[in-house]
Amino acid sequence: MNLPSPDINTRFSGLSSKLIATIIAVIMLVEIIIYLPSLASFRTTWLEDRLRVGIVAARVLDAVPDVMALPRDLTDRLLLSAGADAIVYRRDGQSQLIELTEPVTPERAVTADLRQRDLPSQIAGALDTLFAGPGRTLRIVGEGDSNESLVELLMPEDPLRRDMLDYSRSIVLVSLGIAAVTAFALYMLVSTLFIDPVLRLTANMLAFRKAPENGALILNPSTRRDEIGILERELAAMESELFALLRQRRHLADLGLAVAKINHDLRNTLTAAQLLSDQVATLDDPKVQRLAPRLVLTLDKAIGFAQSVLDYGRESVLPPQMTPVPLRALVTDAAFEARVTDNPSLVFDNNVAEDFQIYADAGQIGRLLVNLLKNGREALEGLNGDAPDRRITVQAEAKGGEAMISVIDNGPGLPPRARENLFVAFEGSVRSGGTGLGLAIAREIAEAHGGRIALATVEKGTRFDVVLPLGQPGA
Structure with missing residues (x-):
């Protein structure tokens, strides 16, 4: 599959722009960390160069007898080469001064002691010089070339500050160049591997x-073995499964529509046949009297099958509309709809308390109860005619924030085949000729309410337990 390559706007937006900005920011931060010691070293070297001139002047002073004075042109050249206004040489408690013809009186002075070699002091001094305003006088103090001798220079600080600013600009330009080249190189590498x-x-x-139905859009994964490769293969597998599921859903939807039309026509045909069978059953012919009930029963089963399939196809997929529901009244209505209460061969016990309420969709829970009660009625109707005490019971109790509704009958119980696929449509039927749709619908309704339905183990008969949240979710 060939996808259009990302355009320039896409490439330098999102992750790409963040990556470039992060690389440049990290490099600039590293440059700043390196820049401060480098600037301090530059200032120290600059001061040491000026101090060396002062040491040369001190040597000259040592070479001249005390009774003689240095010529003015020599002192001026010494001061000019150092860029200083005055040089002081201290030794053995004595001081000697070399100054300009017109002495300069400093208004603001700052001392740079070259005897302090620790890095923090040098960095602090460099920053002080860099951010100080013009017009200060710099007093450079350092050791001479003989024991216990000191050399001091008094000079304007502005030349040092200008040289430091020029050095800083050079560092910034070099840093930007390094950051740009490094960011580009890293970006190209990371872009190829990840972006x-x-x-x-x-x-x-x-x-x-x-277009999930377009199989040509399914990703063709690469052979990479890292996390990107795993992601590509998993995405390709997911898209393939989704493509197959969508095709299957479309086929099932078409098949379901056809089945619904067939069932609709079949139900009408069977209804007409049932009317004819009812008329035939009134004839006096002994053969007709013997075969007619079987015919009527067969037609009833066929009509019930067609109706259950139609009901399953029309089952709502909307989420339940939760409201407080009095459970006892709901059970009474469901029992009537399932033809339990008006059945003379059955005994129905509604043991739900009058004030018992659940928070649920009354219509959907009503259908769930109708399906369970209908299964119980059909199981009891399948017993021998002389079976006593055919009873269906509904009870409810609250346990730990949940409501457990139990539908119990004392019929023959479920066969092993029905237990294996109990809540599977068209496979979990509890009686011969059934569809198993009732229990499948009941399970869907229970799960849609955040609950569950299960077959309980009892010695006799059948018991289904429906567990639902007792109160409003999130309350």
């Missing part, structure tokens, strides 16, 4: 979402 595959997966998901 491009992610963009490919994103484009595939967007395209497949628009």
Whole structure:
């Protein structure tokens, strides 16, 4: 499958732009960390160069006898080479001064002591010089070339500050160049390994979402063995399964529509046949009297089968509309609809308390109860004619925030085949010729309410337990 390659706007947006910005920010942060010691080293070297001139001047002073004075042109050249206003040489408690012809009186002075070699002090001094305003006088203090001698230089700080600013600009330009080249190189590497595959997966998901029935859009995974490769293979497998499920759903929908039409026509035909069988049953012919009940029973089963299939196809897929429901009245209505209360051969016990309420969709829970009560009635009607005390009981109790509704009959119980696929449509029928749709619908309704339905183990008969949340979800 060939997908359109991402355009330039897509490539440099989203993850790409964040990646580039992060790389540049990290590199600039590293450069700043490196820049501060480098700037301090530059300032120290600059000061040491000026101090060396002061040491040379001190040597000259040592070479000249005390009774002689240095020529003015020599002192001026020494001061000019150091860029200083004055040089002070201290040794053995004595001080010697070399200054300009016109002495300069500093208004603001700051001391740079080169005897302090620790990095924090050097960084602090560099930042102080860099961010200080113009017009300060710098006092450079350092050791001379002989024991216990000091050399001091007084000079304007502005030349040092200008040189530091030029050095900083150079560092910034070099740092930006390094950051740009490094960011581009890393981006191309990361883009090839990660960004491009992610963009490919994103484009595939967007395209497949628009047309999931198009098998040509199923992702063709690469042979990568890392997490990206795993993601590609899992996405391709998911899209293949979804494609197959959608095709199956369409086929089932078409088949269901055809079955619904067939069932509708078949039910009408069977209803007409049932009317004819009722008329035939009134004839006096002994053969007719013997065969007519079987014919009527067979037609009833066929009509019931067609009706159950239609009901299952019309089953609502809407979520339940939760309201407080008095359970006892709901059970009474369901028993009447399932033809339990008006059946002279059955005894029905509604043991639900008058004030027992559940929070549920009354219509859907009513259908659930009708299906369970109908199964119980059919099981009891299948007993021998002389079977005593055919009884169906409904009871309810609250347990730990849940309502457990039990539908119990004292019939013959369920056969093993029905227990194996109890809640599977068309497979879990509890009687011969049934569809198993009633219990499948009951399970769907219970699960839609956040509950469950299960077959309980009893010594005799059948008992279904429906467990539902007792109160409003989230309350």
